[in-house]
Amino acid sequence: MDPPVADLHTFADAPSDAVPEPLFSDLGLAEPIQRAIDEMGYRHPTPIQAQAIPYVLMGRDVLGVAQTGTGKTASFTLPMLEILSGSRARARMPRSLILEPTRELALQVAENFVNYGKYLKLNHALLIGGESMAEQKEVLNRGVDVLIATPGRLIDLFERGGLLLTQTRLLVIDEADRMLDMGFIPDIEKIVSMLSPLRQTLFFSATMAPEIRRLADMFLQNPKEITVSRPSSVATTIEAGLVIVEEAEKRRALRRMLRDDAVQNAIVFCNRKRDVDVLYKSLVKHGFSAGALHGDLPQSVRFSTLEKFKAGELKILVCSDVAARGIDIGGLSHVFNFDLPFHAEDYVHRIGRTGRAGRSGHAYSLATPFDRTLAAAIESLTGHPIPRLDVEGIAQMPWSEEERPRGGRGKKGKGNDHRGPAKPPAPRHKDTPPVAAPAAQASEPAPVAAAQVEAPLPRKAEPRRPQEQERPVRHRDRGPEDNGASVTGFGDDIPAFMLLPRRMFVVAPSAEDEAGEPS
DNA sequence: AAAAAAC
Numbered sequence: 001m002d003p004p005v006a007d008l009h010t011f012a013d014a015p016s017d018a019v020p021e022p023l024f025s026d027l028g029l030a031e032p033i034q035r036a037i038d039e040m041g042y043r044h045p046t047p048i049q050a051q052a053i054p055y056v057l058m059g060r061d062v063l064g065v066a067q068t069g070t071g072k073t074a075s076f077t078l079p080m081l082e083i084l085s086g087s088r089a090r091a092r093m094p095r096s097l098i099l100e101p102t103r104e105l106a107l108q109v110a111e112n113f114v115n116y117g118k119y120l121k122l123n124h125a126l127l128i129g130g131e132s133m134a135e136q137k138e139v140l141n142r143g144v145d146v147l148i149a150t151p152g153r154l155i156d157l158f159e160r161g162g163l164l165l166t167q168t169r170l171l172v173i174d175e176a177d178r179m180l181d182m183g184f185i186p187d188i189e190k191i192v193s194m195l196s197p198l199r200q201t202l203f204f205s206a207t208m209a210p211e212i213r214r215l216a217d218m219f220l221q222n223p224k225e226i227t228v229s230r231p232s233s234v235a236t237t238i239e240a241g242l243v244i245v246e247e248a249e250k251r252r253a254l255r256r257m258l259r260d261d262a263v264q265n266a267i268v269f270c271n272r273k274r275d276v277d278v279l280y281k282s283l284v285k286h287g288f289s290a291g292a293l294h295g296d297l298p299q300s301v302r303f304s305t306l307e308k309f310k311a312g313e314l315k316i317l318v319c320s321d322v323a324a325r326g327i328d329i330g331g332l333s334h335v336f337n338f339d340l341p342f343h344a345e346d347y348v349h350r351i352g353r354t355g356r357a358g359r360s361g362h363a364y365s366l367a368t369p370f371d372r373t374l375a376a377a378i379e380s381l382t383g384h385p386i387p388r389l390d391v392e393g394i395a396q397m398p399w400s401e402e403e404r405p406r407g408g409r410g411k412k413g414k415g416n417d418h419r420g421p422a423k424p425p426a427p428r429h430k431d432t433p434p435v436a437a438p439a440a441q442a443s444e445p446a447p448v449a450a451a452q453v454e455a456p457l458p459r460k461a462e463p464r465r466p467q468e469q470e471r472p473v474r475h476r477d478r479g480p481e482d483n484g485a486s487v488t489g490f491g492d493d494i495p496a497f498m499l500l501p502r503r504m505f506v507v508a509p510s511a512e513d514e515a516g517e518p519s
Numbered sequence: 520a521a522a523a524a525a526c
Contacts, residue, residue: 129524153525184524294522320523
């Protein structure tokens, strides 16, 4: 009868220490893999890794419901390395296949294999569009243990006979929900039909919508189902804000915000590729260190721009939604939405690029007065209003009652808006005192993710516990994948990032701002 | 409406 002892223990240490944390070394991975993990400084697997790896090693199919920031990638790459390490591949017959929705994600997975497979003699190939097919064929001819592919190029090459999937006994379908969104499911079905039914399948999705469930039932046999919550550190560390300005003021407002000292590096999302180009050129013209990323750019440029941005050679990345999900950029301080996304879910995906691994993140959006419905959709999805933000020197606008004027005949769209007058635009709070950069937050330890072992619990019931700022920062929560992680989906797990105070940007006007706007 | 992915 000595509960105080236990209490003292939990009080002194992080709460999750009450349960012993799993170690990578307990997972039964071979020495060369374990050594690579050690060298990267990881000791504790994330919940999805701890749960999935033993089942994958057992040869079971796995249905993983997890976002990117949970360490999902390593939960399949590590055991795959283990399984494949026994033998070698034959020409044109890859032994395993990983399907990814975008080329950038495929590259990220490939990097994962390079990191963890450095002491093994396995090889991998990246099979994606936009790059020379001859080269890829040649690599395939030499024999590939791990093939990482986007669907289009894989099918193309298969139909040209450059590839046999008869020896492929391990299939990973990653980001299934996104594959669905992008209309890849027929392709995936086709690819799966080219594989032997005698295979092990690992299927990952951020959400488990009925349609995804149907696919899982179709592709998997008696899978071990694993669901993990989003990393707890993510939700609470993103500060959001919304600036409503005239269309013509958007670029100027953005520049003001980008000049804030708190901006270490930033992704700026646009809704259209050509707006990415325009904004990118404008920022460069104004002296910003910026790059552009969208699907119409040559593949070599896409990868090298992303690398430069990750390496810190570029401070700002202007991009389309090609980079909205899954892309992992460590330590991103800011996400800006130059346009509010058309789909509210995309907002959550976009801003999930920041505020990871316990670091504070900022997600600021620009809207025109006509974007009220887009903003409302986001706010109702997340359940939180986006605090309005003032940018000094920029005229703040109220919401318009009109829909966005489109191609000459702006339809009124008032049909179901009969309560319009009763619900005036959200008031803007000009009374907020200016707050300097979030120095208060920087001076105290970053919040530590406390949810290492809580994984399989239902997500919605988690009580919001106050930040325990007394606890020292510890980096044990970061899994091998993702360097701190990003958020890919959200399911019914809505981030609570909106409870932070408004803040005002105070940036000295610069000469060129006064001089007027170059196109 | 837009973006992504094959040539």
